[in-house]
Amino acid sequence: MTNATPTVMERLKAETQDLHDAAEGHAFQRAMFSGRLSREQYARNLEQLFLVHRDLEARMRSLRNEHPALAAVVKDEQFQEARIREDLAYYGAAPDAARPTPATKRLLGQIETAARERPLALLGHWYVLEGSKNGASFLAKALRKAYDLPEGKGDRHIDPYGPELRAKWQSFKDDMNGVGFSDDEADTLVEGAREMFEAIARIGDDLLEPATA
Template sequence: MTDTNTGTATQRLRNGTRAWHEAVERTGFATAMLAGALPLDRYVGQLAAYRVVLAALETELARSLCPSVDSVWSPDLAKLPLVERDLRHFAALGPAPRPGPAAEDFVVEIRLTAVTEPAELLGFLYVLEGSTLGALFLRRYVTEAYRLTDGRGTSYYGSGDRARWAALTERLDRALGEPAVQERVLGAAERAYRYVALISAELSVGLGRPAPEPV
């Protein structure tokens, strides 16, 4: 069993959320995408859900007075404009699906955390920024399935950047040096993954059995 109590902050975050990461990959949403069989409205539905989540998170990160947040967050990490660009591309097909309860609950969690434990916003950031690296791998499946060209409709999925990720993890490791703070941020990252898994489960209805939560 992996010891999640040792290593740098980002090593602890990676080890501590591995089971959640694997659970998300087993949802019907994820497996259908890999098979090239994900209905377009589910893909657009994910973008719509992430739009409300990112709008809340990036707003709270940008205005936070927490020194740890201020030392990690930078405007180049913002993904909301990319999601909105993708949604504009698909707008000709009709209104985007309304985000489900999981996205709305995540927004409430973000806003509450910003007031009570702002450093824990970094756990949410870790999960959502890290997910863009996986999305970069999935971009070709999306492009082929929906016959997209010139990056249209895949701005968010194409936003992963390993150099930016390395810079972010370095800042996180410097900002989260205290084990107690690392533990709280890890807990926030686990909560973020739970919401991501719930969003995927909502978008998996009719596509297959959603993966169970890790125990």
């Protein structure tokens, strides 16, 4: 009896679990999910998220016309740039004036390089960001309480799918598994996902610096 070959989504989960757990347990993430960040700290995090989504989504819009795998998986409804713009406006921040932290700048460079040299790595990045929506209901609840948010204000990007979240995630998994990636392509996806998890932790480190200085 032989073990079944793991799907690409099973590989992504298993081969990034260590970094997923580290990112989830990071001091910045814990503070955010417990509602202990100041509004200013949270807005600064949103600025970094905006910069990442703006660059990555622009690449995805362009590259999915050339790469069937991206076209099969990346949907317009997954894009977050416009929602993050709305959230930043609520917190009084100007999205286009956002400045990257060193870790964000490094990630933007990785996105640029991947777009040019190994576009499938961007889909690994995308996997991490799309998967992060699975904690949306918990984070939204914490932020609404911490910042006394009115209905639909300041949290547009957190829970974009509402009650359809589970179905949307299942659809994403099905689309990823349906592409038929080779082992080498799956390796590239895993590398991209690990890059994103590592970047999230480094950005968290940057954002904590002013509070600990």
